[in-house]
Amino acid sequence: MTDDVTVPEGLTSVEAEQRRKHGEANTAATRASRTYGQILRTNVFSFYNSILFVIGAALLSLGRYSDALVSVGLGLINAVLSSIQELRAKRKLDRLQLLDQAEVTVVRDGVDVRLAPERVVRGDVVHVRAGDQIVVDGPLLSGRGDRLETDESLLTGESDPVVKRVGDDLLSGSFCSGGEGYQLARDVGAASHANKLTTEARVPSSDKTPLQLRMEFVVRLVMVLVALMSITILAQAAMEGFALLRVVQTSAVLSGLVPYGLFFLIAVAYTVGASRIAGRGALIQQVNAVESISNIDVLCTDKTGTLTSGRLRLDSVEPLSGHGEADVRGVLGSLARSGSAPNLTSEALAAALPGKAWTVRQEVPFTSALRWSGVAGEDGTYVLGAPDALAPALSGAPLTERVAEHAGQGLRVLVLARAGDDLRDTRDRPLLPPLTPLALVTLSDELRPDVADTIAGLREQGVTMKVLSGDDPRTVAALARQAGLDSGVPVNGADIDALTDAELDALVDTSAVFGRVAPHQKERIVDALRRGGHYVAMIGDGVNDARALKRAHVGVAMRSGSGVTRDVADIVLVEDSFAALLPAQREGRKIINGIATSMFVFLTRVTTQALVILAVTLLGLGFPYEPTQVGLTLLTVGVPTFFLTLWAPSTPPARDLLGSLARFVLPASVVTAGFSVVVYSYHYLSLVTILGEADTPAFVIEEFEGYTGLAPTDAGFALAGATLGAQTALSTFVTFASFGLLLFLFPPNRLFAAWTRPTSDRRPAIMVALLVAAFFVVLYTPYLSSYFGITDPARPIWTTVVPGLVLWFLALTAAFRWRLMDRMLGLGTLPPPDRSPARTPAEGPTAGP
Numbered sequence: 001m002t003d004d005v006t007v008p009e010g011l012t013s014v015e016a017e018q019r020r021k022h023g024e025a026n027t028a029a030t031r032a033s034r035t036y037g038q039i040l041r042t043n044v045f046s047f048y049n050s051i052l053f054v055i056g057a058a059l060l061s062l063g064r065y066s067d068a069l070v071s072v073g074l075g076l077i078n079a080v081l082s083s084i085q086e087l088r089a090k091r092k093l094d095r096l097q098l099l100d101q102a103e104v105t106v107v108r109d110g111v112d113v114r115l116a117p118e119r120v121v122r123g124d125v126v127h128v129r130a131g132d133q134i135v136v137d138g139p140l141l142s143g144r145g146d147r148l149e150t151d152e153s154l155l156t157g158e159s160d161p162v163v164k165r166v167g168d169d170l171l172s173g174s175f176c177s178g179g180e181g182y183q184l185a186r187d188v189g190a191a192s193h194a195n196k197l198t199t200e201a202r203v204p205s206s207d208k209t210p211l212q213l214r215m216e217f218v219v220r221l222v223m224v225l226v227a228l229m230s231i232t233i234l235a236q237a238a239m240e241g242f243a244l245l246r247v248v249q250t251s252a253v254l255s256g257l258v259p260y261g262l263f264f265l266i267a268v269a270y271t272v273g274a275s276r277i278a279g280r281g282a283l284i285q286q287v288n289a290v291e292s293i294s295n296i297d298v299l300c301t302d303k304t305g306t307l308t309s310g311r312l313r314l315d316s317v318e319p320l321s322g323h324g325e326a327d328v329r330g331v332l333g334s335l336a337r338s339g340s341a342p343n344l345t346s347e348a349l350a351a352a353l354p355g356k357a358w359t360v361r362q363e364v365p366f367t368s369a370l371r372w373s374g375v376a377g378e379d380g381t382y383v384l385g386a387p388d389a390l391a392p393a394l395s396g397a398p399l400t401e402r403v404a405e406h407a408g409q410g411l412r413v414l415v416l417a418r419a420g421d422d423l424r425d426t427r428d429r430p431l432l433p434p435l436t437p438l439a440l441v442t443l444s445d446e447l448r449p450d451v452a453d454t455i456a457g458l459r460e461q462g463v464t465m466k467v468l469s470g471d472d473p474r475t476v477a478a479l480a481r482q483a484g485l486d487s488g489v490p491v492n493g494a495d496i497d498a499l500t501d502a503e504l505d506a507l508v509d510t511s512a513v514f515g516r517v518a519p520h521q522k523e524r525i526v527d528a529l530r531r532g533g534h535y536v537a538m539i540g541d542g543v544n545d546a547r548a549l550k551r552a553h554v555g556v557a558m559r560s561g562s563g564v565t566r567d568v569a570d571i572v573l574v575e576d577s578f579a580a581l582l583p584a585q586r587e588g589r590k591i592i593n594g595i596a597t598s599m600f601v602f603l604t605r606v607t608t609q610a611l612v613i614l615a616v617t618l619l620g621l622g623f624p625y626e627p628t629q630v631g632l633t634l635l636t637v638g639v640p641t642f643f644l645t646l647w648a649p650s651t652p653p654a655r656d657l658l659g660s661l662a663r664f665v666l667p668a669s670v671v672t673a674g675f676s677v678v679v680y681s682y683h684y685l686s687l688v689t690i691l692g693e694a695d696t697p698a699f700v701i702e703e704f705e706g707y708t709g710l711a712p713t714d715a716g717f718a719l720a721g722a723t724l725g726a727q728t729a730l731s732t733f734v735t736f737a738s739f740g741l742l743l744f745l746f747p748p749n750r751l752f753a754a755w756t757r758p759t760s761d762r763r764p765a766i767m768v769a770l771l772v773a774a775f776f777v778v779l780y781t782p783y784l785s786s787y788f789g790i791t792d793p794a795r796p797i798w799t800t801v802v803p804g805l806v807l808w809f810l811a812l813t814a815a816f817r818w819r820l821m822d823r824m825l826g827l828g829t830l831p832p833p834d835r836s837p838a839r840t841p842a843e844g845p846t847a848g849p
Contacts, residue, residue: 006142008182010107010125019121026120026136026188104135107182124185128176130341136185137172137192140164143181149367151177155193155542163367178341178367209292210535211592214657218599222606229610232617269594269645273587280583281575289570291595292554293537293581294588294653296463298529300522300548301539303469303476306558306578307483308445312344314352315411315442321396328439329353332416335382338375341365345384345414348443364423364430372432374423381419383435390415393432402440410478411442445479450579452484457582459484461652466512466529468522468548473515480513493517496524504528522548539578540565556581586650594645596657597745601644603665604672604741605637608734611673612680619677621684622723628789629731635771635778636738643767644746664755667821668744668812672737675808676730679800683729686796687722703791728790729797735775736805739768744816754816 011019019025103114105127112127117135120126125141128134128148140148149161152174161177164170170183173194189195208216270291274284284290301307317332319325333355336346343366358377366373372385383390387403394417406413417435425431455465465485469476473490480487491507493516499507508528517525522538526548529536538545538552541561546568549555557569559576566572573580609625616624654660691704704721740752746764747753778784779793815821 006182007107008125008141008184010110011121011123012109016108016121016124019123020119024122024188026118026185026192027190104132105129106185120185120188122185122188126183126185127180128170128183129180130176130178132176134170134174134176134183135172135192135194136183136188137169138184138186140166140168140170141182141184142166143179148179148181149177151175178343178365209288210295211291211595211653212288215595215599217658218603218661222603225610229614269591272646273591277580277584277587278574280580281573281577282580282584283572283574284570285572286570289554290584291588291591292535293571293584294586294592295535296537296554296585298464298466298534299458299537299539299581300466300468300526300529300552302541302545303445303467303471303479306539306541307447307451307467307479309448310344310560311446312348312412312443313446314348315444316440317353318402318440318442320399320437320439323438328416330355331379331382331438332384332441334358334377334379335375335384335416338377339363339365339373345443348446349441362421362423370430374419374430376421376423381421381423381433382438383417383419383423383432384414384441387413387415387440390417390432390435393417393435394437395434396437399437399440406440406442408474410475410481411444414441414443415439416441444482445475447479447483448576448578450577452482454578454582455484458585461585464512466508466514466525468514468517468525470517471515473513476515477513485512487513490515493521496521501528501531505531508532519545519547523551526551539573589650589653590648591645592653593651594648596654597644597648598641599657599661600664600745601637601641601738601741603661604668605633605738607665607669608672608676611669612676612730612734615673615677616680619681621681622719622726624680624727624730626727626789628787629727631788632731632735632775632778635775636735639771640742640767644764647761647763663819663822664745667815668741670821671808671812671815672734672741675737675804675811676734679733679804680726680730682800683796684722684726687725688718691718691721724789725791725794728793729801731788731790732779732793732797733801733804736772736801737808739771739775740805740809740812742768744812754813 104117104120105112105114106120107113107125107127120136124136126134126136126138134150143164143166148164150164150170152162152171155171155173162174170176171194172187172192187193270284270287273290274287277284277290286292317325317329319328330353332349333353334357335355336349336353337355337357338360339346340360340363342350345366358375358379360375360377362374362376362381364370364372364374366385370385371389372383374381374383387399391398394415399415403413415437416439417437419435420433422433423430458465465480467476467480467485467487470493473492477487477490488511490513491511493514496504496507496514496517504524505528508525509532514521514525522545526536526538530551530553536552537554537556538548539556539558540546540549541558542565545557545561546565549557549565549569554571555569556571556573557565559566559572559574571584612624616622691701704717704724742764743752744755746761747756747758748762748765749758752758778788779790782792785792
């Protein structure tokens with residue numbers, strides 16, 4: 001405690017405890033972010049999972065345990081994976097916030113006591129020193145020299161210190177940057193300035209990514225079709241007197257047509273992507289931000305703490321009046337090392353210049369009110385300060401023109417001068433003596449080391465940068481140019497409020513640098529960009545950036561910034577590394593391409609299955625699927641899409657995804673469904689005849705007794721056996737055809753290159769070979785074949801399935817190569833597909849061989 005600071009009387013421990021019990025403690029604003037329970041409930045009981053759980057419960061009540069497991073298994077896995085990423089992000093964020101909670105000093109029972117910020121109560125006297133964060137609102141009661149300085153850059157974006165005199169309010173969320181004093185805790189908890197901003201910033205909001213919107217359209221379309229099919233088929237089942245078990249099983253199969261597996265796939269892809277990006281310095285808090293960051297075409301960023309490191313860098317030392325540069329540099333280096341209150345300027349000079357600390361006889365520390373500092377040492381008395389502050393005392397020609405030239409480049413200009421021995425008057429107040437100028441010193445804000453390369457990389461990807469800062473527009477423009485941005489004519493925030501939305505829209509399209517902007521103006525700029533059809537990301541570190549981060553499609557916070565900003569951001573740069581955005585963008589593109597490729601596989605399976613069900617129902621044959629047989633999609637869809645997503649390239653995503661899907665899914669589904677119905681019908685009708693004949697071999701009857709659980713004398717034996725045998729043939733054909741579709745999507749050679757050109761990546765072909773081997777294991781392992789509801793692979797199955805696959809391959813090759821479905825449906829009016837070589841299916845078809 002210093003002698004020139006009056007210590008106000010604080011509360012007693014008893015008074016503080018009573019106020020805490022009355023709810024007057026500095027408790028943080030209620031968090032709007034979800035709790036662990038809310039995260040789990042939202043993911044587990046989603047709309048799609050709820051449908052599956054209802055069906056699963058019905059199957060369990062009927063004793064169909066394996067059917068129930070298949071029906072709800074993917075839903076549970078989806079929920080678990082979706083929850084894991086959000087829970088991991090929440091735990092990491094909570095740890096970051098815990099690390100940032102520094103204790104504060106209050107006066108209790110007449111002595112200083114260190115407390116956690118939430119233990120401060122209304123009426124406490126807070127002892128504030130340089131470097132302390134201010135955690136409550138209230139007036140300055142006393143201070144050294146009746147004033148102190150605060151850094152409010154996290155609140156306003158303005159990096160210059162703000163002088164606070166006795167009676168002025170100190171705002172929570174700011175820092176004491178100089179001096180020492182005592183503050184009255186008037187507004188605490190939710191009533192404080194920082195917590196009010198926090199409450200506004202934490203209002204829940206979400207933006208669906210373009211891929212999510214496309215998928216939502218596709219899924220809704222499929223759900224409508226499934227609903228219509230369900231009504232028709234279940235109505236028919238009711239009229240024919242189907243048993244409750246058959247109705248529930250049919251419902252389970254129909255519900256499986258909804259491609260909820262795509263949501264499972266997205267959850268996996270987002271989780272893997274988030275883990276990869278976390279290893280490079282970025283914490284993903286909203287899982288879809290992994291994909292969303294790849295869609296941005298405008299990146300808005302603050303200056304202080306984002307583009308810059310918060311430190312100053314010596315730019316130049318320009319000797320005056322014939323003084324030697326080496327001597328001047330030595331004086332500057334020693335002067336920087338001799339002050340008792342180091343600041344950003346002295347640290348930058350000491351780091352760049354040689355020198356040794358003097359024995360100080362007299363000192364005037366720097367304050368923003370004086371705008372100069374001075375030291376009297378054994379080598380003389382020297383003053384360093386702002387040119388306009390020293391101008392009245394400087395001898396020689398005015399320095400106005402040279403100072404203006406440097407200031408126009410966005411540099412901070414100081415004057416080094418030699419003075420007489422006395423820097424104070426008779427009352428010990430700072431006083432400038434006559435000064436002889438020695439040098440002009442220029443300093444610049446230090447750019448983060450990776451900013452220039454990152455900006456160049458983003459520019460190559462078509463991303464435009466906008467800098468929104470609370471600093472002087474000229475200074476911001478100069479820094480932007482150093483970082484490699486075309487700053488153009490900088491805009492002053494004071495001019496923005498007078499603009500209409502239309503005028504602002506035009507301005508933000510042509511301007512790149514905005515200075516002296518307030519938090520609400522940053523928000524307006526983001527809104528203007530969104531109205532212009534841009535996909536916007538916002539990077540910030542202060543509370544003043546939080547609202548703009550919420551308005552942007554993607555909010556990115558710096559680790560060293562405000563806890564509020566980190567809390568509301570979609571992505572947190574935990575190492576304060578701007579470079580983490582480029583890997584995030586590449587990972588996002590892999591996600592988009594991988595999931596888009598998976599949509600080809602998923603939708604082909606769903607459409608094929610739907611067409612088969614419709615055709616078989618119209619023919620009056622037995623229902624073609626059991627719930628357990630649908631589980632084979634693990635081999636045909638689940639495993640392939642998982643690995644194809646991992647192997648996806650980081651190239652720009654396709655612009656015409658829906659058009660490409662139509663061109664592939666429609667012919668593939670129609671051709672596959674057509675041959676599937678032929679295979680199913682042939683086996684069904686043949687088995688009905690065989691099982692109904694009196695001379696059927698005994699071993700065949702015994703086998704189907706075991707499969708169906710019915711005796712030959714039972715009325716439904718022949719139909720049940722025929723249905724199961726035909727389902728086995730259908731499942732076998734469709735499974736092998738699905739493997740073949742993967743080869744059409746990733747042709748290993750010209751034989752399969754009807755849809756796209758051959759790929760040099762052999763991993764998909766190897767995966768198909770392994771999947772074929774796995775399916776043979778299922779077919780020839782009694783336990784597995786029974787689990788998936790299929791019979792042993794009898795010879796009649798192979799005599800129809802193998803020829804059917806050959807004919808299917810030829811028909812589909814012709815459909816793709818000559819675009820038969822496109823011509824029949826008029827798809828030629830859609831935008832033409834990209835025909836560049838070596839493209840993935842997600843990027844559109846390419847020319848055939």
